[in-house]
Amino acid sequence: MSTYAKKQGFGATLWDYLTTVDHKKIAILYLIAGGVFFVLGGLEAMFIRIQLAIPNNDFVSAGFYNEILTMHGTTMIFLAAMPLVFAMMNAVVPLQIGARDVAFPFLNSLGFWLFFFGGLFLNLSWFMGGAPDAGWTSYASLSLHSPGHGVDFYILGLQISGLGTLIAGINFLATIINMRTPGMTYMRMPLFTWSTFVVSALILFAFPPLTVGLVLLMFDRMFGSNFFDVAAGGNTIIWEHLFWIFGHPEVYILILPAFGIFSEILATFSRKRLFGYSSMVFATVLIGFLGFMVWAHHMFTVGLGPIANAIFAVATMAIAVPTGIKIFNWLLTMWGGSVKFTVPMLYAVAFIPSFTMGGVTGIMNAVAPADYIFHDTYFVVAHFHYVIVGGVVFGLLAGVTFYWPKMFGTMLNETLGKISFWTFLIGFHLTFFIQHFLGLMGMPRRIFTFLDNQGLNTGNMISTVGAFFMAFAVIVLVINIIITSVKNVKVGNDPWGDGRTLEWAISSPPPYYNFKQLPLVRGLDAYWVEKMDGKTEMTPAEPLGDIHMPNSSILPLTTSLGLFVAAFGALYNMDDDKTWTVPVIIIGLLITLGSMLIRSIKDDHGYHIHKEELTDDHDKGVKA
Amino acid sequence: MVNERLNSANPSFDLKYRRKKNAEEMKHQVITFAMMIFFTLIAFAAVGFDFSKWFIKPVILLLAVVQVIFQLYYFMHMKHKGHNTIALFLFSGLAVGLLTVLTFLTIVWW
Secondary structure, three states: OOOOOOOOOHHHHHHHHHHOOOHHHHHHHHHHHHHHHHHHHHHHHHHHHHHOOOOOOOOOOHHHHHHHHHHHHHHHHHHHHHHHHHHHHHHHHHHHOOOOOOOOHHHHHHHHHHHHHHHHHHHHHHHOOOOOOOOOOOOHHHHOOOOOOHHHHHHHHHHHHHHHHHHHHHHHHHHHHHOOOOOOOHHHOOHHHHHHHHHHHHHHHHHHHHHHHHHHHHHHHHOOOOOOOHHHOOOHHHHHHHHHHHHHHHHHHHHHHHHHHHHHHHHHHHOOOOOOHHHHHHHHHHHHHHOOOOHHHHHHHHOOOHHHHHHHHHHHHHOHHHHHHHHHHHHHHHOOOOOOOOHHHHHHHHHHHHHHHHHHHHHHHHOHHHHHHHOOEHHHHHHHHHHHHHHHHHHHHHHHHHHHHHHHOEOOOHHHHHHHHHHHHHHHHHHHHHHHHHHHOOOEOOOOOOOOOOOOHHHHHHHHHHHHHHHHHHHHHHHHHHHHHHHOOEOOOOOOOOOOOHHHHOOOOOOOOOOOOOEOOOOOOHHHHHHHOOOOOOOEOOOOOOEEEOOOOOHHHHHHHHHHHHHHHHHHOOOOOOOOHHHHHHHHHHHHHHHHHHHHHOOOOOEEEOHHHHHOOOOOOOOO | OOOOOOOOOOOOOOHHHHHHHHHHHHHHHHHHHHHHHHHHHHHHHHHHOOOOHHHHHHHHHHHHHHHHHHHHHHHOOOOOOOOHHHHHHHHHHHHHHHHHHHHHHHHHOO
């Protein structure tokens, strides 16, 4: 259990990770799973760009292209960006607020395994009759008529992984509200914790509409109901509303943690307090709040009428105000600071102009009349890749590099990191900048090929070349990770040298019980406050005492596995010729309900680490 | 909630004060309970007496809202201290939900 534990066999390590309820290990699980899905989604992106490199290409067929395109979007949003964000949150937030763990360690594990099996289920569609092909938005007018089981994989897979996300969000809310260490008031919380808090609230309110939408779509496809079937009196627009009531907050769920990570990085490497901390908090909350009133800007061309379009256009433009506050605060954090250009800082500095460009095209899209021109062209593709790659992916790459020592105790190589950064930055702008113009020239989204002599050849070729630059950057990053892990040179508490917040006051990686004694927070940037007083560690807020720890458990995995199994039965149940489906559903649900029953009736009070074991455990392994 | 916030393990600590508080609490609960029954009677009566639909519907909805507030604040103790966060999330969720309903009523169905 302990990070100082003696060498153990592969089987023991595997079992440890399968049953762990420790937030730091769950963070690593999220990182690995999210990283694998990120590479998978990246491969799909490469196939898209190869197909579109030259006119009239036949690298993939039109139908297969639709599947790749759908899976690229779905994988990147739900299975790569979300878990990587959760990896960062799990690794950092409990340490930043000085908590022992998240509020519900068991649920934390359950959230991960639900996400994992949902993602696995979705991706198994490739081998079981074809992936979903109705776009990541899966508009009902299209998805209801999609042949095969692709869309059913989408519905059930996202339903399972969405459950995991909802659980994780609620867990972080409870953690941040209840488990802050003495002195850590709301207005002393680091910005990353604040953004996690707001994001968790967004998850709490945004995922239920998706769940409802998916359930209705599931009934339409599997049980012959007619919620969205216009021919039978349904209304296909309802899906679009439900999807975007979820979908718009979802993009803020992704970007706000990136904002939080950048706020930490910019303050750390400018060696200055974050400029305008309280206005940053205000802006984060305001973005979260406004994020719920703008979803219909995805639907301007649906025909909602001029009044609805005008309201949603104005609300959308209003979001530029808090975002602008943030941009200026970041710039002013660097202003006059003693800036050190490490790899995370490079990402942070590059993020500001890149994301602002995405924001500017966002405002252009928000102008409803102009959107009639932009809608469903590559202009929109360029816009959202500028905010998602230039914001979220930069944020995650920066965050992974920044927090790598805290998660694994080793530093990623700076030179390789800089190679990754520059190739990724160049590749990113090369790929997506030209797409603005392709869109304005009239190239529609989601088409699998284009004709020659339409002026689209050069632009698409440039875009494809840029994609290869990004692929190269990711390969270098993977090599960097492998080299770093093999060398395994351990570092101390504060390897960047300028850590400001609590997580840098504890060893890297932290012991499994986190802070031995809860630290006393005496101001914003708690560790920095102590450093400025000439101290090297935090003042404890409590005497050394027994620490109550949760027991590991395999039940989260089995609970999720049951739903995974049942989903196969549910998926094939609509085929009349398959009789095995009902038993499979029953077996799956029995596994899930059985696991829940065991969890309910078995008393599991956890265990205590006794004071005596804690007194000096620096070198010897602590028994868990 | 008030009674649970004790610094002393002594059960007779501040007994008089707590008794008084409890009595007051009980009074509030009985009053709200009576009012809720009364509201229900009004709702049934409004339907029974066959008033105009445009009168009955808003009145019943209004009474329902008041009853929910009573339920939350008096029976589920939200009026006590330490429920600010709960109230914040409850009402944010309500706002998101009502916004959805409003959208459906205005631009989806009619």
